[in-house]
Amino acid sequence: MRSDKHVPYLFLAPALLGLVLFRLYPIFLALWESLFVTGFGPAGGRSFVGLENFQFLFEDFVFWRSVKATAILTIIINPVQIALALGLALLLQRKSRNIRLIRSLFLLPIGVALPIATVIWGLMLNPNQGLINGMLDVIGVSPQPFLTSEAQAIWAIVLIATWKGVAFWMLFLLAGLEDIPKSLYEAIRVDGANWFGRLRYVTMPLLRRTLLFVLVADTAANFVLIVPMIILTQGGPRQTTNVLMYEAYRSGFIFQDFGRSMAIVTLLTAITLAVIALQVLVLGDRRGQDK
Amino acid sequence: MTGWWSKSWPVMAWYATVAVGLIFTIAPFMWAVAGSFKDNPQIFSEVSPFSLMAFVPGTDPSAYFAIFQNNFGRAVANTVFVSVISLAAGIIVNSLAGFAFARFAFPGDRILFAFVLLTFAVPPEAIAIPLFSMMRQIGWFDSFWALIIPGIANGLVIFLYRQFFAGIPKELIEAARVDGLSWWHIYWTICMPLAKPVTIGAGLLLFVFQWESFLWPLIAAPSPELHLIQVALARFATEFSVIWNQQFAASTIAGVLPLIFIFLFQRQFVSALTGVDLK
Known part of the structure; x- marks a missing residue:
């Protein structure tokens, strides 16, 4: 069996090569290229500038506005999506005659690409002829500006991303709910607990790990949410949807400043990791407590 | 009568919530697919004033x-x-x-x-x-x-x-x-x-x-x-x-x-x- 020794490496080589080159290396490339500035045009050379790109960022109010937009989006979108995903999971946990069909219908947006969802919702939310304003008119609400308003644009983005994403996160929570032993519910029912009691003392504690996973994964996904900004808002109005991911895209592909773009990507990665670490530290299992 | 009500209101509430959620989930699909078979004046006229016809497919394939x-x-x-x-x-x-x-x-x-x-x-x-x-x-x-x-x-x-x-x-x-x-x-x-x-x-x-x-x-x-x-x-x-x-x-x-x-x-x-x- 000596000749077998090289076999696993041969089998692994193509996939590992791909992962190292196209998943791992770009992370370090971003770090490295954030230390350069690129000249204009395709022939423009680059020169090493150390941490200058970062220094410029920290002195740039556009960057700080982008940080603010990212913070606002993060604070709104993650709790909204997780609360709705949990609510939907509790709703669809119920055994009902048509539950399989109902679940399938709720899962439809998972199969729709985000650009499609963005284009359709962009028309739904069109201030002049959109479907939503048409429906609001029926119940006597005046037309809303949605994506064209500084106050509402970020909420419109939350709406689009949530319509597309909530069923996906719901799936994990639904699986978590179905793993909870029925005997626990029966026991607490005997003790006279109502629906809220069962939710508070059985469901939530036992769903905690799943919820933490969904929170972390959802947060990471929303930090790179960029499609609705590319197609609909271009970061506006007045930069209210100009999140860091979009600012990185814009710096590189509209202003051709790839050093700045890479510096933002690097910072965004660091921020994402820090926020996730914080979530795990604060909300993770503290053994010996709670149970 | 009250016994019937207290027993069945959670079921009715469940169906009502599911219905609202399903409408929110499916309406964009229906509007988009229906509208892809219409001309633009028709799409706009069914939105304001709003008509449920907005969700009924038209018969005009010219957009495709x-x-x-x-x-x-x-x-x-x-x-x-x-x-x-x-x-x-x-x-x-x-x-x-x-x-x-x-x-x-x-x-x-x-x-x-x-x-x-x-x-x-x-x-x-x-x-x-x-x-x-x-x-x-x-x-x-x-x-x-x-x-x-x-x-x-x-x-x-x-x-x-x-x-x-x-x-x-x-x-x-x-x-x-x-x-x-x-x-x-x-x-x-x-x-x-x-x-x-x-x-x-x-x-x-x-x-x-x-x-x-x-x-x-x-x-x-x-x-x-x-x-x-x-x-x-x-x-x-x-x-x-x-x-x-x-x-x-x-x-x-x-x-x-x-x-x-x-x-x-x-x-x-x-x-x-x-x-x-x-x-």
Whole structure:
């Protein structure tokens, strides 16, 4: 069996090569290229500038506005999506005659690409002829500006991303709910607990790990949410949807400043990791407590 | 009477909530598909004042003809090409790696597997911009290479195959070894046919990832001849922003194929994507 020794490496080589080159290396490339500035045009050379790109960022109010937009989006979108995903999971946990069909219908947006969802919702939310304003008119609400308003644009983005994403996160929570032993519910029912009691003392504690996973994964996904900004808002109005991911895209592909773009990507990665670490530290299992 | 009410109000509340949720989920689909078969004045007239006819399909297919005259067919063909190649290559490359992790103990196996798991925690968007820079350096920028090659190796697919292959009985493999079969033969003629359910789920995953990719093809292959379907759709939405029926038609075509596949293989797809087994 000596000749077998090289076999696993041969089998692994193509996939590992791909992962190292196209998943791992770009992370370090971003770090490295954030230390350069690129000249204009395709022939423009680059020169090493150390941490200058970062220094410029920290002195740039556009960057700080982008940080603010990212913070606002993060604070709104993650709790909204997780609360709705949990609510939907509790709703669809119920055994009902048509539950399989109902679940399938709720899962439809998972199969729709985000650009499609963005284009359709962009028309739904069109201030002049959109479907939503048409429906609001029926119940006597005046037309809303949605994506064209500084106050509402970020909420419109939350709406689009949530319509597309909530069923996906719901799936994990639904699986978590179905793993909870029925005997626990029966026991607490005997003790006279109502629906809220069962939710508070059985469901939530036992769903905690799943919820933490969904929170972390959802947060990471929303930090790179960029499609609705590319197609609909271009970061506006007045930069209210100009999140860091979009600012990185814009710096590189509209202003051709790839050093700045890479510096933002690097910072965004660091921020994402820090926020996730914080979530795990604060909300993770503290053994010996709670149970 | 009150007894009946207190017993059945939770059921009614449940149905009411489900109905509201379903309307919110499905209305955009219905409006878009219905509108793709109408002319624009009709779409606008059914929105204000609002009429339920907005959700009833029209009979005018001209928006579909119009988008195909606008090069949408090229994008569809490109996307089919890229998705099918990615699916085929992705199945082979990743199942080989999954097989190695499942059937061999070798120096470094644990750390390499941990690395594979970590790679699917990295969102593709986060590395798109440096990856673009890399494509320019190696000369793949604006080519099919850039669209296909970086997406082939996929940590999630490796993981799915590893889990499946690890469950194949040892005796089966050992018997095949005693019979003198090579590892390649064991992988290809014994294990891969057994792994059909994983291959359906993973293949669908690879196909759908490519079909639905947007940011990467947008930046890595900007030439119109290389546009993939989501990029072409976004172009319609910005260049022809007032021609709604064409946007609806493009959305419908971009959405319908993955939705059919996912609907047919919903269970395999969901379990591949999330590890959740829908009952």
